[in-house]
Amino acid sequence: MKIEVKDKNSSTTLELTSGKNLYNGLNAFKGHFKDATSLEVDLLNVSSGIFAADLAVKRSELEDYIRTIELNIEVVNIHAFERIKDLLEEALFVLSSDNWTLKFIQIAGKPEESKAWESKKGTVLLFSGGLDSLSGVVHFKKQNSEIALVSHINQNRAVKQSQEGVLKLLNDFYGTNLNYYPFRVFGRNQSGFPFPSDSNRENTQRTRSFLFLTLAALTARKLGFREIISIAENGQFAIHLPLNPARVGPFSTHTANPKFVWLARDIFQRLLSMDNLKIENPFLYKTKAEVVSILDAKIAQNANKSISCWKASRVSDKNHCGECIPCISRRISLEFNNVYLDEYSRDLLTERISKLPFDDNGKRNLVDFLEFISKFKGYKDKDLNSLLIQFPELYNEAIDKKEAVRMYGRLATQSYSVFDKYPEVKKII
Incomplete structure (x- = not known):
């Protein structure tokens, strides 16, 4: 199976071939379940090909961050994929904010036959x-x-x-x-089947x-x-x-x-x-601190085995940089639940933040986070309309606006409760 990836912004083309420069998960699938229908193989190829194309096409900076990616994908069950083509392109746009065009190409093979699949709770x-x-x-x-x-x-x-x-x-x-x-x-x-190096990937x-x-x-x-x-x-x-x-x-x-x-x-x-x-998503209207509160004490105290950091593997053996937004959110969620872990390469909250240069990455992230939660401090339902003006992203048929904003109000309360323990953070609030 082959997928042709066209980066329309740079006019470059990459060919992905399953088993060569594309590892599609089929071997693991067969190891788990013994066999795979042609439709299941097609879907593994399509989803892994989209993921690989996402990695291979690097974004430009600032206002040119939106990419235009065109994929020509070989499949056996072409009629099945034509039926969901528009939905899939829309889903990819929602995920990545990029322009995706998918074209499915018929290849030889036996399409999957209709079957009544087992159904049970789980x-x-x-x-x-x-x-x-x-x-x-x-x-x-x-x-x-x-x-x-x-x-x-x-x-x-x-x-x-x-x-x-x-x-x-x-x-x-x-x-x-x-x-x-x-x-x-x-x-x-792989030899003869190129794929961008780490430094050239998105x-x-x-x-x-x-x-x-x-x-x-x-x-x-x-x-x-x-x-x-x-x-x-x-x-x-x-x-x-x-x-x-x-x-x-x-x-x-x-x-x-x-x-x-x-x-x-x-x-x-x-x-x-x-x-x-x-x-x-059972946690859709829960803050991260509320999600952590579900954990039994023994599990929570060993939460350092989990990873939240965007830079995992690129920092020290602690695997958390301590300065990115996920690290800041993780620390708030744990400490609000009285879980204190030595897992950050940088102890940002104890630094003299006000003295750090403006372009310090940790300072910039923390200031942005503080400005954000300040908008929800002391939230009451009467404030909903003014917040909707500031955050039009909440006009989403899949989101309960009131529950979402209440959740952010609780996030603000929980965050200030944690920050109150750090004098250097309090100086910039």
Whole structure:
């Protein structure tokens, strides 16, 4: 199977070939489930190809951050993919803010035959090795739900180690082996089959969510879990209002955007003949601190096995830089719950922040975060309309505006409670 990737902005073309410069996860899929239909192979190729194209086409800076990417994708089940083409292009736009054009090309093979798929209760959970997915497992275990964990593994060793560490923590805590389905999917440079080097790749990985949900949907199909696929992501990062206008574009991710989740559900329902499939986020209107509060004390004290940092593997062996927005949010969520972990390369909150240069990355992130939460300080429902004017992103049919803004109001309260313990932070509030 081949995928032609055209970067319309730079007029360059890259050819991806499964088993060569595209590792599509099929070997792992067959290892888990023994076989794969032609439609399942097609979907693995499509989702891994989109993810690899996202990595291969590097963004320009500032106002030129929007990319125009055209993919020509070979598939056996062309009619199935033509039916969801428009939905998929829209979902990719929501995820990445880029212009995607998909063209499916018929290749030889036997299309998947119609079949009545098994249907039973159970939850497939996206297991990233992060704090939210750790809480997601605990959440569903407390509901006595049968669960299966699906991980996407790329070439980031730190993330792989965090997934393994969190899984062992959970298995030890519950005294059982959770059902775990890891998949290795990435683009790579192989002799005669080029792929951009790390320094020439796009590092935002915004379409990883579609790949991740594809792996979860296919796993649910094979296991017979039809009712729920869960994407556990706290509301701060699922709704992900931009901290300020400068972050609306290149700095604003939409990995668990509720509208994307809706579109993904429709795509997999139609494509995989799973009419009653649901994709739900149990943490959509919870702050990260509220998500952490679900954890039992023993698990919370070992939360350093999870990773939240954007720079994981590029900092010290602590795997958290301490200065990016995810690190700041993680620290607030843990310390609000009286969990103090020595896991940050930089102890930003104790530094003399007011004396740092304006362009210091940690200072800039913290100031932006403080300015953002100040807008929700003391929130009352009567303030909703004025906040909607400031954040038009809330005009989203998949979001309950009132619940979302209440969640951000609680975030502000929780954050100020933590910052009150740090005199240097209080000086700049």
